Amino acid sequence: MRDTLLLESRDYLPSEQMPVAVAERYPQEGFATHTHQFCEIVIVWRGNGLHVLNDRPYRITCGDLFYVRASDCHSYESVHDLVLDNIIYCPERLRLGAQWESLLPPFAASDERYWRLSTQGMAQARPIIAKLSQESRKTDSLSLQLTEVLLLQLAIVLKRHRYAVDKAHMLPDGEQLDLLMAALQSGIDGPFELAVFCQQHHLTERALKLLFRQQTGMTINHYLRQLRLCQAKRLLRRREFRISDIAARCGFEDSNYFSVVFAREAGMTPREYRQRFVAAEEIGP
Template structure:
Protein backbone atom coordinates (compact mmCIF):
# COMPACT_ATOMS: atom_id res chain seq x y z
CA UNK A 1 0.00 0.00 0.00
CA UNK A 2 1.36 3.46 -0.91
CA UNK A 3 1.89 6.11 1.70
CA UNK A 4 -1.15 8.41 2.18
CA UNK A 5 -0.44 12.08 2.97
CA UNK A 6 -3.03 13.57 5.31
CA UNK A 7 -4.55 17.04 5.39
CA UNK A 8 -3.45 17.66 8.98
CA UNK A 9 0.20 17.51 7.97
CA UNK A 10 -0.06 20.27 5.34
CA UNK A 11 -2.94 22.63 6.14
CA UNK A 12 -2.66 25.02 9.14
CA UNK A 13 -6.37 24.76 10.04
CA UNK A 14 -9.50 22.80 9.06
CA UNK A 15 -10.84 25.96 7.37
CA UNK A 16 -7.85 26.69 5.11
CA UNK A 17 -8.57 25.33 1.61
CA UNK A 18 -5.11 25.83 0.09
CA UNK A 19 -1.48 25.19 1.00
CA UNK A 20 1.77 25.67 -0.91
CA UNK A 21 4.71 23.29 -0.51
CA UNK A 22 7.94 24.38 -2.17
CA UNK A 23 10.39 21.70 -3.25
CA UNK A 24 13.81 23.24 -3.97
CA UNK A 25 14.89 20.71 -5.04
CA UNK A 26 12.38 17.87 -5.16
CA UNK A 27 14.13 14.60 -4.16
CA UNK A 28 13.14 11.17 -5.36
CA UNK A 29 9.97 10.20 -3.51
CA UNK A 30 8.26 6.79 -3.29
CA UNK A 31 4.68 6.11 -4.48
CA UNK A 32 2.09 7.93 -2.38
CA UNK A 33 -1.47 9.25 -2.41
CA UNK A 34 -3.12 12.36 -0.95
CA UNK A 35 -6.22 13.10 1.08
CA UNK A 36 -6.45 16.32 -0.99
CA UNK A 37 -5.99 17.46 -4.59
CA UNK A 38 -2.89 19.09 -6.01
CA UNK A 39 -1.47 21.20 -8.82
CA UNK A 40 2.25 20.91 -9.51
CA UNK A 41 4.26 23.50 -11.45
CA UNK A 42 7.82 22.62 -12.47
CA UNK A 43 10.20 25.58 -12.48
CA UNK A 44 13.57 24.01 -13.30
CA UNK A 45 15.44 20.76 -13.82
CA UNK A 46 14.04 17.41 -14.89
CA UNK A 47 12.94 14.02 -13.61
CA UNK A 48 10.49 11.18 -14.03
CA UNK A 49 6.99 11.60 -12.63
CA UNK A 50 5.18 8.27 -12.38
CA UNK A 51 1.42 8.87 -12.24
CA UNK A 52 -0.86 5.88 -11.70
CA UNK A 53 1.93 3.58 -12.95
CA UNK A 54 2.63 5.62 -16.10
CA UNK A 55 6.03 7.39 -16.36
CA UNK A 56 6.21 10.97 -17.67
CA UNK A 57 9.31 13.01 -18.29
CA UNK A 58 8.87 16.41 -16.62
CA UNK A 59 10.90 19.59 -16.89
CA UNK A 60 10.52 23.36 -16.53
CA UNK A 61 7.13 24.62 -17.67
CA UNK A 62 5.32 21.33 -17.11
CA UNK A 63 2.16 21.43 -15.03
CA UNK A 64 0.03 18.55 -13.84
CA UNK A 65 -3.09 18.00 -11.75
CA UNK A 66 -3.42 15.27 -9.15
CA UNK A 67 -6.79 14.10 -7.86
CA UNK A 68 -7.43 12.61 -4.46
CA UNK A 69 -6.64 8.92 -4.78
CA UNK A 70 -4.09 9.30 -7.58
CA UNK A 71 -0.85 7.45 -6.87
CA UNK A 72 2.38 9.09 -7.96
CA UNK A 73 6.12 9.22 -7.31
CA UNK A 74 9.29 11.01 -8.44
CA UNK A 75 12.37 9.25 -9.76
CA UNK A 76 15.66 10.02 -11.57
CA UNK A 77 15.45 13.66 -10.52
CA UNK A 78 18.07 16.19 -11.60
CA UNK A 79 17.91 19.62 -9.89
CA UNK A 80 14.10 19.36 -10.04
CA UNK A 81 12.49 22.49 -8.58
CA UNK A 82 8.70 22.65 -8.27
CA UNK A 83 5.77 24.01 -6.29
CA UNK A 84 2.95 21.84 -4.97
CA UNK A 85 -0.32 23.74 -4.63
CA UNK A 86 -2.53 21.59 -2.40
CA UNK A 87 -6.27 22.22 -2.18
CA UNK A 88 -9.45 20.77 -0.67
CA UNK A 89 -12.44 21.47 -2.96
CA UNK A 90 -14.91 20.77 -0.12
CA UNK A 91 -13.50 23.77 1.78
CA UNK A 92 -14.11 26.32 -1.00
CA UNK A 93 -16.80 28.91 -0.28
CA UNK A 94 -16.81 31.12 -3.40
CA UNK A 95 -19.25 28.87 -5.24
CA UNK A 96 -17.19 28.90 -8.44
CA UNK A 97 -17.54 26.05 -10.95
CA UNK A 98 -14.06 24.56 -10.67
CA UNK A 99 -14.81 22.09 -13.46
CA UNK A 100 -14.45 25.02 -15.86
CA UNK A 101 -10.85 25.54 -14.77
CA UNK A 102 -9.46 22.11 -13.91
CA UNK A 103 -9.05 19.33 -16.48
CA UNK A 104 -11.69 16.56 -16.43
CA UNK A 105 -10.99 13.56 -14.21
CA UNK A 106 -10.85 11.13 -17.11
CA UNK A 107 -8.22 13.11 -19.01
CA UNK A 108 -5.65 10.56 -20.20
CA UNK A 109 -3.01 13.22 -20.82
CA UNK A 110 -3.18 14.66 -17.31
CA UNK A 111 0.60 14.93 -17.07
CA UNK A 112 1.25 16.55 -20.47
CA UNK A 113 0.05 20.10 -19.90
CA UNK A 114 2.59 22.87 -20.22
CA UNK A 115 2.60 26.48 -19.09
CA UNK A 116 3.80 29.27 -21.37
CA UNK A 117 6.73 31.43 -20.32
CA UNK A 118 4.34 34.32 -19.73
CA UNK A 119 2.06 32.07 -17.68
CA UNK A 120 4.96 30.96 -15.50
CA UNK A 121 5.86 34.56 -14.70
CA UNK A 122 2.27 35.44 -13.77
CA UNK A 123 1.80 32.28 -11.70
CA UNK A 124 5.01 32.87 -9.77
CA UNK A 125 3.81 36.31 -8.65
CA UNK A 126 0.50 34.96 -7.35
CA UNK A 127 2.19 32.02 -5.61
CA UNK A 128 4.37 34.33 -3.54
CA UNK A 129 1.23 35.89 -2.04
CA UNK A 130 -0.64 32.60 -1.81
CA UNK A 131 2.18 30.89 0.08
CA UNK A 132 2.23 33.72 2.62
CA UNK A 133 -1.54 33.80 3.25
CA UNK A 134 -2.02 30.02 3.31
CA UNK A 135 0.24 29.71 6.36
CA UNK A 136 -2.15 31.81 8.48
CA UNK A 137 -5.38 30.77 10.20
CA UNK A 138 -7.46 33.94 10.56
CA UNK A 139 -10.69 34.26 8.61
CA UNK A 140 -9.47 37.03 6.30
CA UNK A 141 -6.40 35.02 5.30
CA UNK A 142 -8.58 31.97 4.57
CA UNK A 143 -10.77 34.08 2.26
CA UNK A 144 -7.78 35.74 0.62
CA UNK A 145 -6.05 32.40 0.06
CA UNK A 146 -9.11 31.07 -1.77
CA UNK A 147 -9.31 34.22 -3.90
CA UNK A 148 -5.62 33.94 -4.78
CA UNK A 149 -6.05 30.28 -5.66
CA UNK A 150 -8.88 31.25 -8.00
CA UNK A 151 -6.61 33.83 -9.63
CA UNK A 152 -3.90 31.19 -10.04
CA UNK A 153 -6.35 28.70 -11.54
CA UNK A 154 -7.52 31.33 -14.05
CA UNK A 155 -3.92 32.06 -15.06
CA UNK A 156 -3.21 28.36 -15.54
CA UNK A 157 -6.38 27.92 -17.58
CA UNK A 158 -5.49 30.81 -19.87
CA UNK A 159 -1.81 29.98 -20.35
CA UNK A 160 -1.67 26.18 -20.30
CA UNK A 161 -1.54 24.11 -23.45
CA UNK A 162 -0.99 20.54 -24.56
CA UNK A 163 2.50 20.26 -26.05
CA UNK A 164 1.44 18.57 -29.28
CA UNK A 165 1.53 21.56 -31.60
CA UNK A 166 -2.27 21.89 -31.63
CA UNK A 167 -2.31 25.39 -30.19
CA UNK A 168 -0.48 28.43 -31.50
CA UNK A 169 1.93 29.91 -28.98
CA UNK A 170 2.90 33.54 -28.53
CA UNK A 171 5.77 34.68 -30.71
CA UNK A 172 9.15 34.73 -29.00
CA UNK A 173 8.51 31.94 -26.50
CA UNK A 174 11.33 29.84 -27.86
CA UNK A 175 11.35 27.07 -25.29
CA UNK A 176 7.58 26.61 -25.54
CA UNK A 177 7.73 26.43 -29.35
CA UNK A 178 10.54 23.88 -29.22
CA UNK A 179 8.88 21.53 -26.71
CA UNK A 180 5.57 21.73 -28.56
CA UNK A 181 7.32 20.85 -31.82
CA UNK A 182 9.24 17.94 -30.31
CA UNK A 183 6.19 16.38 -28.66
CA UNK A 184 4.10 16.99 -31.76
CA UNK A 185 6.50 14.93 -33.86
CA UNK A 186 5.64 11.69 -32.10
CA UNK A 187 7.84 8.85 -33.40
CA UNK A 188 9.15 10.85 -36.37
CA UNK A 189 12.76 12.14 -36.26
CA UNK A 190 13.03 15.74 -35.10
CA UNK A 191 15.20 18.03 -37.24
CA UNK A 192 16.46 20.77 -34.91
CA UNK A 193 18.31 22.63 -37.68
CA UNK A 194 15.18 22.82 -39.83
CA UNK A 195 13.08 23.90 -36.83
CA UNK A 196 15.49 26.77 -36.12
CA UNK A 197 15.52 27.83 -39.76
CA UNK A 198 11.72 27.84 -39.96
CA UNK A 199 11.39 29.88 -36.76
CA UNK A 200 14.43 32.11 -37.34
CA UNK A 201 16.15 30.99 -34.17
CA UNK A 202 19.80 30.50 -33.31
CA UNK A 203 20.41 26.75 -32.98
CA UNK A 204 23.36 27.28 -30.66
CA UNK A 205 21.46 29.77 -28.51
CA UNK A 206 18.42 27.49 -28.32
CA UNK A 207 20.57 24.55 -27.21
CA UNK A 208 22.12 26.69 -24.47
CA UNK A 209 18.73 27.99 -23.32
CA UNK A 210 17.26 24.49 -23.21
CA UNK A 211 20.14 23.09 -21.17
CA UNK A 212 20.05 26.07 -18.81
CA UNK A 213 16.33 25.70 -18.10
CA UNK A 214 15.97 21.92 -18.10
CA UNK A 215 19.37 20.58 -17.04
CA UNK A 216 19.61 18.31 -20.10
CA UNK A 217 20.41 18.50 -23.79
CA UNK A 218 17.69 18.52 -26.43
CA UNK A 219 18.81 15.10 -27.65
CA UNK A 220 18.63 13.65 -24.14
CA UNK A 221 15.15 15.10 -23.69
CA UNK A 222 13.94 13.45 -26.89
CA UNK A 223 15.49 10.13 -25.89
CA UNK A 224 13.84 10.23 -22.44
CA UNK A 225 10.45 10.93 -24.04
CA UNK A 226 10.95 7.89 -26.26
CA UNK A 227 11.87 5.70 -23.30
CA UNK A 228 8.88 6.84 -21.24
CA UNK A 229 6.61 5.85 -24.11
CA UNK A 230 8.42 2.53 -24.46
CA UNK A 231 7.99 1.73 -20.77
CA UNK A 232 4.27 2.46 -21.05
CA UNK A 233 3.81 0.31 -24.15
CA UNK A 234 5.79 -2.59 -22.71
CA UNK A 235 3.61 -2.53 -19.62
CA UNK A 236 0.19 -2.01 -21.21
CA UNK A 237 0.29 -3.49 -24.73
CA UNK A 238 0.99 -6.84 -26.35
CA UNK A 239 3.18 -5.29 -29.07
CA UNK A 240 6.31 -7.18 -30.04
CA UNK A 241 9.59 -5.59 -28.98
CA UNK A 242 10.25 -4.52 -32.56
CA UNK A 243 6.86 -2.82 -32.77
CA UNK A 244 7.47 -0.95 -29.53
CA UNK A 245 10.83 0.22 -30.87
CA UNK A 246 9.26 1.49 -34.10
CA UNK A 247 6.38 3.26 -32.33
CA UNK A 248 8.90 5.04 -30.11
CA UNK A 249 11.07 6.29 -32.97
CA UNK A 250 13.77 3.59 -33.15
CA UNK A 251 14.52 2.14 -36.61
CA UNK A 252 16.58 -0.73 -35.19
CA UNK A 253 15.07 -2.94 -32.47
CA UNK A 254 18.52 -4.15 -31.39
CA UNK A 255 19.71 -0.57 -30.89
CA UNK A 256 16.49 0.15 -28.99
CA UNK A 257 17.24 -2.78 -26.68
CA UNK A 258 20.78 -1.51 -26.09
CA UNK A 259 19.57 2.01 -25.25
CA UNK A 260 16.70 0.77 -23.08
CA UNK A 261 18.98 -1.56 -21.13
CA UNK A 262 21.61 1.14 -20.62
CA UNK A 263 19.05 3.62 -19.28
CA UNK A 264 16.96 1.29 -17.11
CA UNK A 265 19.30 -1.56 -16.19
CA UNK A 266 16.79 -4.05 -17.66
CA UNK A 267 16.20 -5.40 -21.15
CA UNK A 268 12.80 -4.57 -22.70
CA UNK A 269 11.70 -8.17 -22.15
CA UNK A 270 12.82 -8.12 -18.51
CA UNK A 271 11.01 -4.82 -17.97
CA UNK A 272 7.80 -6.30 -19.38
CA UNK A 273 8.21 -9.44 -17.30
CA UNK A 274 8.07 -7.37 -14.09
CA UNK A 275 4.40 -6.66 -14.87
CA UNK A 276 3.37 -9.65 -17.04
CA UNK A 277 5.58 -12.60 -16.03
CA UNK A 278 3.29 -15.25 -17.51
CA UNK A 279 2.87 -13.69 -20.93
CA UNK A 280 6.29 -12.10 -21.33
CA UNK A 281 7.81 -14.96 -23.27
CA UNK A 282 4.83 -15.14 -25.62
CA UNK A 283 4.60 -11.50 -26.63
CA UNK A 284 8.36 -10.81 -26.78
CA UNK A 285 9.90 -11.00 -30.21
CA UNK A 286 11.88 -14.15 -30.94
CA UNK A 287 15.56 -13.50 -30.47
CA UNK A 288 15.02 -10.03 -29.00
CA UNK A 289 16.67 -9.34 -25.66
Protein backbone atom coordinates in the same frame (compact mmCIF):
# COMPACT_ATOMS: atom_id res chain seq x y z
CA MET B 1 0.85 -4.42 -4.61
CA ARG B 2 3.37 -1.85 -3.43
CA ASP B 3 2.86 -0.15 -0.08
CA THR B 4 1.59 3.37 -0.69
CA LEU B 5 2.18 6.27 1.65
CA LEU B 6 -0.83 8.47 2.49
CA LEU B 7 -0.08 12.18 2.93
CA GLU B 8 -2.50 13.77 5.39
CA SER B 9 -4.00 17.25 5.17
CA ARG B 10 -3.12 18.12 8.77
CA ASP B 11 0.58 17.86 7.96
CA TYR B 12 0.39 20.48 5.21
CA LEU B 13 -2.40 22.90 6.15
CA PRO B 14 -2.20 25.16 9.24
CA SER B 15 -5.83 24.64 10.30
CA GLU B 16 -8.87 22.52 9.52
CA GLN B 17 -10.47 25.52 7.81
CA MET B 18 -7.61 26.54 5.51
CA PRO B 19 -8.39 25.25 1.99
CA VAL B 20 -5.02 25.84 0.30
CA ALA B 21 -1.29 25.55 0.96
CA VAL B 22 1.91 25.73 -1.07
CA ALA B 23 4.62 23.10 -0.66
CA GLU B 24 7.79 24.54 -2.19
CA ARG B 25 10.21 21.89 -3.43
CA TYR B 26 13.55 23.67 -3.97
CA PRO B 27 14.72 21.08 -4.89
CA GLN B 28 12.33 18.15 -5.15
CA GLU B 29 14.12 15.01 -4.05
CA GLY B 30 13.06 11.53 -5.00
CA PHE B 31 9.75 10.73 -3.31
CA ALA B 32 8.20 7.32 -2.77
CA THR B 33 4.84 6.26 -4.19
CA HIS B 34 2.02 8.07 -2.35
CA THR B 35 -1.57 9.29 -2.39
CA HIS B 36 -3.14 12.21 -0.49
CA GLN B 37 -6.10 13.41 1.51
CA PHE B 38 -6.03 16.46 -0.77
CA CYS B 39 -5.67 17.42 -4.43
CA GLU B 40 -2.68 19.27 -5.80
CA ILE B 41 -1.38 21.22 -8.75
CA VAL B 42 2.24 20.52 -9.68
CA ILE B 43 4.19 23.16 -11.62
CA VAL B 44 7.80 22.41 -12.60
CA TRP B 45 10.12 25.43 -12.73
CA ARG B 46 13.54 23.94 -13.48
CA GLY B 47 15.62 20.77 -13.71
CA ASN B 48 14.33 17.35 -14.68
CA GLY B 49 13.16 14.04 -13.31
CA LEU B 50 10.74 11.17 -13.73
CA HIS B 51 7.18 11.67 -12.49
CA VAL B 52 5.24 8.42 -12.30
CA LEU B 53 1.50 9.16 -12.13
CA ASN B 54 -0.85 6.19 -11.78
CA ASP B 55 1.95 3.94 -13.06
CA ARG B 56 2.48 6.11 -16.15
CA PRO B 57 5.98 7.63 -16.41
CA TYR B 58 6.49 11.24 -17.52
CA ARG B 59 9.90 12.81 -18.13
CA ILE B 60 9.35 16.24 -16.59
CA THR B 61 11.14 19.56 -16.83
CA CYS B 62 10.40 23.31 -16.75
CA GLY B 63 6.86 24.20 -17.78
CA ASP B 64 5.28 20.82 -17.08
CA LEU B 65 1.93 21.05 -15.31
CA PHE B 66 -0.03 18.29 -13.56
CA TYR B 67 -3.42 18.18 -11.86
CA VAL B 68 -3.32 15.43 -9.23
CA ARG B 69 -6.43 14.11 -7.52
CA ALA B 70 -6.40 12.78 -3.97
CA SER B 71 -6.83 9.19 -5.15
CA ASP B 72 -4.04 9.43 -7.71
CA CYS B 73 -0.90 7.47 -6.93
CA HIS B 74 2.41 9.09 -7.89
CA SER B 75 6.12 9.32 -7.17
CA TYR B 76 9.31 11.15 -8.25
CA GLU B 77 12.40 9.29 -9.42
CA SER B 78 15.77 10.02 -11.09
CA VAL B 79 15.59 13.72 -10.22
CA HIS B 80 18.28 16.23 -11.18
CA ASP B 81 18.07 19.78 -9.77
CA LEU B 82 14.28 19.46 -9.96
CA VAL B 83 12.46 22.57 -8.71
CA LEU B 84 8.68 22.61 -8.44
CA ASP B 85 5.71 23.90 -6.47
CA ASN B 86 2.87 21.77 -5.15
CA ILE B 87 -0.30 23.81 -4.69
CA ILE B 88 -2.33 21.77 -2.25
CA TYR B 89 -6.08 22.22 -1.90
CA CYS B 90 -8.97 20.47 -0.16
CA PRO B 91 -12.05 20.61 -2.43
CA GLU B 92 -14.47 20.15 0.45
CA ARG B 93 -13.15 23.32 2.14
CA LEU B 94 -13.72 25.64 -0.83
CA ARG B 95 -16.57 28.06 -0.14
CA LEU B 96 -16.31 30.52 -3.02
CA GLY B 97 -19.13 30.18 -5.52
CA ALA B 98 -16.78 29.82 -8.49
CA GLN B 99 -17.05 27.63 -11.58
CA TRP B 100 -14.56 25.10 -10.24
CA GLU B 101 -16.02 22.38 -12.45
CA SER B 102 -14.32 23.95 -15.47
CA LEU B 103 -10.99 24.60 -13.75
CA LEU B 104 -9.82 21.93 -11.31
CA PRO B 105 -10.26 18.28 -10.37
CA PRO B 106 -12.18 16.64 -8.87
CA PHE B 107 -14.80 19.10 -10.12
CA ALA B 108 -13.61 19.09 -13.75
CA ALA B 109 -14.94 16.15 -15.73
CA SER B 110 -11.82 15.81 -17.90
CA ASP B 111 -9.39 13.03 -17.10
CA GLU B 112 -6.48 14.93 -18.69
CA ARG B 113 -3.89 15.45 -15.94
CA TYR B 114 -0.81 16.51 -17.90
CA TRP B 115 -0.29 19.82 -19.72
CA ARG B 116 2.47 22.22 -20.66
CA LEU B 117 2.45 25.77 -19.30
CA SER B 118 3.71 28.52 -21.61
CA THR B 119 6.52 30.87 -20.64
CA GLN B 120 4.01 33.70 -20.30
CA GLY B 121 1.82 31.54 -18.09
CA MET B 122 4.75 30.67 -15.84
CA ALA B 123 5.60 34.37 -15.45
CA GLN B 124 2.01 35.18 -14.45
CA ALA B 125 1.68 32.21 -12.09
CA ARG B 126 4.82 32.89 -10.05
CA PRO B 127 3.67 36.04 -8.17
CA ILE B 128 0.24 34.50 -7.49
CA ILE B 129 1.86 31.43 -5.96
CA ALA B 130 4.22 33.60 -3.89
CA LYS B 131 1.25 35.52 -2.45
CA LEU B 132 -0.68 32.30 -1.95
CA SER B 133 2.25 30.81 -0.04
CA GLN B 134 2.29 33.79 2.35
CA GLU B 135 -1.45 33.92 3.00
CA SER B 136 -1.92 30.17 3.41
CA ARG B 137 0.38 30.18 6.45
CA LYS B 138 -2.10 32.37 8.35
CA THR B 139 -5.31 31.31 10.08
CA ASP B 140 -7.44 34.47 10.25
CA SER B 141 -10.75 34.68 8.38
CA LEU B 142 -9.50 37.21 5.81
CA SER B 143 -6.58 34.98 4.87
CA LEU B 144 -8.93 32.02 4.50
CA GLN B 145 -10.96 33.99 1.97
CA LEU B 146 -7.95 35.46 0.19
CA THR B 147 -6.28 32.08 -0.31
CA GLU B 148 -9.36 30.80 -2.09
CA VAL B 149 -9.49 33.89 -4.29
CA LEU B 150 -5.81 33.42 -5.14
CA LEU B 151 -6.40 29.75 -5.96
CA LEU B 152 -9.17 30.79 -8.34
CA GLN B 153 -6.90 33.37 -9.97
CA LEU B 154 -4.15 30.78 -10.36
CA ALA B 155 -6.54 28.18 -11.79
CA ILE B 156 -7.73 30.66 -14.42
CA VAL B 157 -4.17 31.65 -15.38
CA LEU B 158 -3.20 28.00 -15.72
CA LYS B 159 -6.18 27.18 -17.91
CA ARG B 160 -5.61 30.24 -20.08
CA HIS B 161 -1.91 29.53 -20.71
CA ARG B 162 -1.71 25.73 -20.66
CA TYR B 163 -1.53 23.70 -23.85
CA ALA B 164 -1.52 20.07 -24.84
CA VAL B 165 1.72 18.76 -26.31
CA ASP B 166 0.06 18.11 -29.67
CA LYS B 167 -1.25 21.68 -29.94
CA ALA B 168 1.95 23.54 -30.80
CA HIS B 169 0.05 25.70 -33.29
CA MET B 170 -1.71 27.41 -30.37
CA LEU B 171 1.52 28.96 -29.14
CA PRO B 172 2.38 32.54 -30.05
CA ASP B 173 5.52 33.24 -32.05
CA GLY B 174 8.60 34.17 -30.06
CA GLU B 175 8.20 31.72 -27.19
CA GLN B 176 11.27 29.75 -28.19
CA LEU B 177 11.40 27.15 -25.45
CA ASP B 178 7.67 26.47 -25.66
CA LEU B 179 7.84 25.91 -29.40
CA LEU B 180 10.79 23.57 -29.05
CA MET B 181 9.20 21.55 -26.23
CA ALA B 182 5.99 21.14 -28.19
CA ALA B 183 7.91 20.05 -31.29
CA LEU B 184 9.94 17.50 -29.34
CA GLN B 185 6.97 15.98 -27.53
CA SER B 186 4.80 15.75 -30.62
CA GLY B 187 7.59 14.26 -32.75
CA ILE B 188 8.67 11.28 -30.69
CA ASP B 189 8.03 8.78 -33.49
CA GLY B 190 10.34 10.33 -36.05
CA PRO B 191 13.68 12.11 -36.52
CA PHE B 192 14.07 15.65 -35.21
CA GLU B 193 16.34 18.08 -37.03
CA LEU B 194 17.20 21.03 -34.81
CA ALA B 195 18.72 23.00 -37.67
CA VAL B 196 15.52 22.70 -39.69
CA PHE B 197 13.41 23.67 -36.68
CA CYS B 198 15.53 26.77 -36.04
CA GLN B 199 15.34 27.77 -39.68
CA GLN B 200 11.55 27.42 -39.70
CA HIS B 201 11.15 29.60 -36.60
CA HIS B 202 14.02 32.03 -37.31
CA LEU B 203 15.97 30.98 -34.20
CA THR B 204 19.68 30.73 -33.46
CA GLU B 205 20.64 27.10 -32.92
CA ARG B 206 23.49 27.75 -30.48
CA ALA B 207 21.45 30.15 -28.33
CA LEU B 208 18.50 27.74 -28.23
CA LYS B 209 20.74 24.87 -27.11
CA LEU B 210 22.13 27.03 -24.30
CA LEU B 211 18.68 28.19 -23.19
CA PHE B 212 17.40 24.62 -23.16
CA ARG B 213 20.28 23.36 -21.05
CA GLN B 214 19.98 26.25 -18.58
CA GLN B 215 16.28 25.59 -18.01
CA THR B 216 16.19 21.79 -18.06
CA GLY B 217 19.66 20.61 -17.05
CA MET B 218 19.74 18.39 -20.16
CA THR B 219 20.79 18.59 -23.76
CA ILE B 220 18.05 18.55 -26.38
CA ASN B 221 19.09 15.08 -27.58
CA HIS B 222 19.08 13.68 -24.04
CA TYR B 223 15.60 15.07 -23.36
CA LEU B 224 14.25 13.66 -26.62
CA ARG B 225 15.73 10.25 -25.84
CA GLN B 226 14.11 10.31 -22.39
CA LEU B 227 10.74 11.20 -23.93
CA ARG B 228 11.05 8.27 -26.31
CA LEU B 229 11.95 5.88 -23.50
CA CYS B 230 8.95 7.04 -21.43
CA GLN B 231 6.71 6.39 -24.42
CA ALA B 232 8.30 2.97 -24.85
CA LYS B 233 7.54 2.09 -21.22
CA ARG B 234 3.88 2.97 -21.74
CA LEU B 235 3.64 0.87 -24.88
CA LEU B 236 5.47 -2.10 -23.35
CA ARG B 237 2.64 -2.44 -20.86
CA ARG B 238 0.27 -3.15 -23.76
CA ARG B 239 0.64 -6.68 -25.07
CA GLU B 240 -0.60 -5.96 -28.60
CA PHE B 241 2.64 -4.27 -29.72
CA ARG B 242 5.75 -6.21 -30.63
CA ILE B 243 9.00 -4.79 -29.28
CA SER B 244 10.23 -4.02 -32.80
CA ASP B 245 6.99 -2.07 -33.43
CA ILE B 246 7.45 -0.14 -30.20
CA ALA B 247 11.00 0.76 -31.19
CA ALA B 248 9.73 2.22 -34.48
CA ARG B 249 6.88 4.08 -32.78
CA CYS B 250 9.40 5.69 -30.44
CA GLY B 251 11.77 6.92 -33.11
CA PHE B 252 14.34 4.09 -33.03
CA GLU B 253 15.06 2.74 -36.51
CA ASP B 254 17.04 -0.22 -35.13
CA SER B 255 15.24 -2.39 -32.56
CA ASN B 256 18.56 -3.81 -31.31
CA TYR B 257 19.86 -0.31 -30.61
CA PHE B 258 16.55 0.46 -28.88
CA SER B 259 17.03 -2.56 -26.60
CA VAL B 260 20.57 -1.46 -25.72
CA VAL B 261 19.50 2.12 -24.90
CA PHE B 262 16.46 0.93 -22.94
CA ALA B 263 18.50 -1.54 -20.88
CA ARG B 264 21.11 1.11 -20.09
CA GLU B 265 18.46 3.56 -18.84
CA ALA B 266 15.99 1.18 -17.18
CA GLY B 267 18.35 -1.47 -15.86
CA MET B 268 16.49 -4.23 -17.69
CA THR B 269 15.68 -5.21 -21.26
CA PRO B 270 12.37 -4.21 -22.88
CA ARG B 271 11.24 -7.83 -22.67
CA GLU B 272 12.04 -8.02 -18.96
CA TYR B 273 10.26 -4.72 -18.36
CA ARG B 274 7.14 -5.98 -20.13
CA GLN B 275 7.22 -9.28 -18.25
CA ARG B 276 7.28 -7.47 -14.93
CA PHE B 277 3.90 -5.86 -15.66
CA VAL B 278 2.41 -8.98 -17.20
CA ALA B 279 3.30 -10.86 -14.01
CA ALA B 280 1.75 -8.11 -11.86
CA GLU B 281 -1.51 -8.33 -13.83
CA GLU B 282 -1.64 -12.11 -13.37
CA ILE B 283 -1.07 -11.82 -9.62
CA GLY B 284 -3.66 -9.05 -9.27
CA PRO B 285 -4.14 -6.70 -6.31
